[in-house]
Amino acid sequence: MRLALALLAAHWATAAPAACRLALVLALDVSGSVDEREYVVQLNGVATALEHPDVMAALLEFPDVPVALAIFEWSSASYQREILGWTMLEDEAAISGVVGRLRGWQRRPAPEATGLGAALRHAAGLLRTGPACWAQTIDVSGDGKNNDWPVPADLKASGELAGVTVNALAIGQELLRGGDTRRLGIAELTAYFHAQLIQGPGAFVEVALGYDDYANAMTRKLLREISAPPLGMTRPAPRRFAAR
Numbered sequence: 437m438r439l440a441l442a443l444l445a446a447h448w449a450t451a452a453p454a455a456c457r458l459a460l461v462l463a464l465d466v467s468g469s470v471d472e473r474e475y476v477v478q479l480n481g482v483a484t485a486l487e488h489p490d491v492m493a494a495l496l497e498f499p500d501v502p503v504a505l506a507i508f509e510w511s512s513a514s515y516q517r518e519i520l521g522w523t524m525l526e527d528e529a530a531i532s533g534v535v536g537r538l539r540g541w542q543r544r545p546a547p548e549a550t551g552l553g554a555a556l557r558h559a560a561g562l563l564r565t566g567p568a569c570w571a572q573t574i575d576v577s578g579d580g581k582n583n584d585w586p587v588p589a590d591l592k593a594s595g596e597l598a599g600v601t602v603n604a605l606a607i608g609q610e611l612l613r614g615g616d617t618r619r620l621g622i623a624e625l626t627a628y629f630h631a632q633l634i635q636g637p638g639a640f641v642e643v644a645l646g647y648d649d650y651a652n653a654m655t656r657k658l659l660r661e662i663s664a665p666p667l668g669m670t671r672p673a674p675r676r677f678a679a680r
Contacts, residue, residue, distance in 0.1 A: 456524060457501040458662060459569040461559040464519070465578040467511040468548025469609060474647040475543050478577065481651035482507070483538040486531055488655045494663045495525050502526045503662055504567045505534065508558065512549035513584045516558040522566045551584035552576065552633060553591045560597055572600045573636075573661055577654075579607035581628050588632045601636030604629040605657055608645045 464478055485491055495503055507520040519541055525531050559574040574597075582588055591597065606629050608622040622643055629641045640660065644653035 455501075455567050456504040456569040457498060457571065458503045459522075459563055459566050459572045460503055460505050460661060461562050461566075461574045462505070462507040463555045463559050463574065463576045464507065464509045465511070465550070465555075465576075465580075465607070466509040466517075466543070466546050467550045467580065469550070469580050472543065477647040478650055479538045479541055481647075481654050483535040484651040485654035485658050486535055486538075491655060491658050491662070492528065492531060494659060495531060496527065499526060501570070504569055506562050506566065507534075507538075508562070509546070510551060510555040510558065512547035513551040513554035513586075515546045515551070516555065517544065517546075522562075524567075549584040550578070550580045550582055552578060552582035553586035553588040554584060556588055556591050556597065556602065556633075557586065560600060563600060574600055574602045575605070575657065575661065576602065576633060577605040577607060577650075578629075579609050579625070581625070582632070592635050597635060601639055602634050603639055603657065603661065604633050604641045605650075605653055606641055606643050607647060607650060607653075608643070 462482060464482070466475060466478075470478070486495075503525045504522055505520065505525055506518075506522045508516050508518045510516045520534060520537060523530060523534060525534070555576060556574065559576070563572045563574070592602075606622055606625045608625075622645060626641050626643055634641060642653050642657040642660075644650045
């Protein structure tokens, strides 16, 4: 008991000055395997997930220590484009602003290569210059394996991502339509993400069986990432939200 109390006191001593409970970076794949329709579906999928009542409730559950969100798109090692700079999701208006930005975002030409390692490095850089939150998570969406530099596993081994949780959303490619074939393809990609990409306590891979399932998968993923209360905090009474 004494050890538990000491650990809790140490946590509050270090966490108290923080402006937020979680710094979350969403990294969205826009490499050559993502066509124009899938690009729009992915952006709208993130917006739809953020608007989901359960996600909204989880985001706004601790208003004094909100979630900080940043979003960028990536393809090759040379291409990372900011969609959303660091934004505190303190209220419904802030979340609605992010949703509107996502729904109005326009694609630019990007290299075809899949630079997962470079995306991780860019996300880590955003976390280093972002708000001082109690926890840091990188959330990578992708529909293929890395074929550029650096290699994700090498980046993890270097210690560059120390203290950061990396989760992934594996997207089944639409070219693999049709029952078992598509499921075998996503199983291979999921295994790759488990071995090469994710890290940290409780890190996981969420699965979308094609881009049409992306919004549902992102909703599940966000709920897992933001629903757990910070250490030592109790959940407040349920909040009522105004009808839309």
